Amino acid sequence: MEAIIVAGGLGTRLRPLTVNAPKHLLPVAGIPFVGHQLAKLAEAGVARVLLATSYHADQFEPELGDGRAWGVELVYATEEQPLGTGGAIRNVASRLESAADEPIVILNGDILSGHDLPAQVQHHREAGADVTLHLVEVADARAYGCVPTEDGRVTAFHEKSPDPVSRQINAGCYVFRRAVVDKIPPDRVVSVERETFPGLVAAGAMVLGYVDRRYWVDVGTPATLCRASSDVVRGIASSAAFRAVPGELFMASDASLAVGASASGGSSLGSGSFVDVDTVVEGSLIARGAKVGAGSHLVNSVIGPGAQVGSGVVLRDAVVGDHAVVGDGCELLAGARVWVGAHIPPGAVRFSSDM
Known part of the structure; x- marks a missing residue:
């Protein structure tokens, strides 16, 4: 199985920590953040990971190597110009080796999650879905776009609202059918959240929500970076990359x-x-x-x-x-x-x- 990690973001909310480094390489419990994601993918049976980079792209390979330390084959792909989440995914499509109906796991590069990824992939396969999104429920969804579902099927994608219709939000981990990746428009900026997913729902594609209430944090600010690191160290958030005794x-x-x-x-x-x-x-x-x-x-x-x-x-x-x-x-x-x-x-x- 293959995966794509979207790791091209500027990390502006984390500045000044990201002035000289991409946010994906900031340390969390002594490990580059993306290392936790690579180890999670390996644990879920992913063998080959394409890392879609842009900002400070030259720093990734010296830090992460060929991926063997994390249990995967790691392939680097760099955007000459930022292409958004969908554009970054499409930019690496030609380097995927999976067949058209095979699942491709896609991770936003700033999410630390304890959710059951193998179960998400299995749910996707058994349903014959086009895309299956990991969703989490939050107490207050006003700071997020919400993703309502009906009988497990995504019905809409709503932007941030003072009165959200659902507490379910996009948790940044997707399983795509490979053929869906190939249909994203090439060579331009594309947002999966604002363009690809709503377009699929409108066209009647099978877009499913997989709700998992386990640990999840968006490591996008200094406060959440601190929290994520602390939670891994203490064992509140499990990570296959962290091999020290929790404490x-x-x-x-x-x-x-x-x-x-x-x-x-x-x-x-x-x-x-x-x-x-x-x-x-x-x-x-x-x-x-x-x-x-x-x-x-x-x-x-x-x-x-x-x-x-x-x-x-x-x-x-x-x-x-x-x-x-x-x-x-x-x-x-x-x-x-x-x-x-x-x-x-x-x-x-x-x-x-x-x-």
Whole structure:
């Protein structure tokens, strides 16, 4: 079985973390995010994966290799210009080896899911469907387009609305009949969500919804990146790529946590990172080569590669970009983002009056 991962997005909501890297290679529990997807596909019986890339496309192969480490054959395809989700899928169609009626698994490259992919594929095969979408139910669908179904068949695709007609949303994992991939218009921007899927439903094609209520998160913001990493580390989200024992902390073999420092809440310390004495790290992600000074407190924050956080710093729901410097005694809260290479002098930013 073959699969396509759509990995061309710019990751604008994750900036500054995606200024120098594609979001699909950001670390989640010490592993490039897309590695979790590759391992999931391998576990489901997928043997060959086409990775549709665009933004920072040159970084994928050096990081992921030929796919053997993840249990698949990995084939790279690069869009010269971004083509949207449907265009990216169509762009790799000529490199698929499956027959016209065979299923092709397609993943959006920013979804971490614990759903039963083999069961979704089986449901697709048994029904003889053209497309089968993984759907999840959310408490509040106003932030998403919703996908109502009737007797398991998708009836419509609705854009975001203050009054959604369903709590079911598109979860970003599809099973296509190979022939349907070939019918997507070539060499232009196409959105499967706004064009391909609604067109298939309107034409009477068999488009099914497969509802699975297991773990699912869209890793599209620093907050959800932190959450996904923490959940994998703690075992809340299962991943075949994560082979460490679940717990409160994942540390790379060459990361350092000084005596008297603590890290919990599913925190992750990347290769060559260092956390100094009396610092408390909670639910945070510290990338490779980043340093955190003594007596600091980090909560639900992301520290980019090579960044330096001084002593006595408080970071809560904050992001520090690659090679940025946050001086001693600074306090960054409520979604603050320090850009790549920026330098904040000691004590220059505070949200409280005490020093």
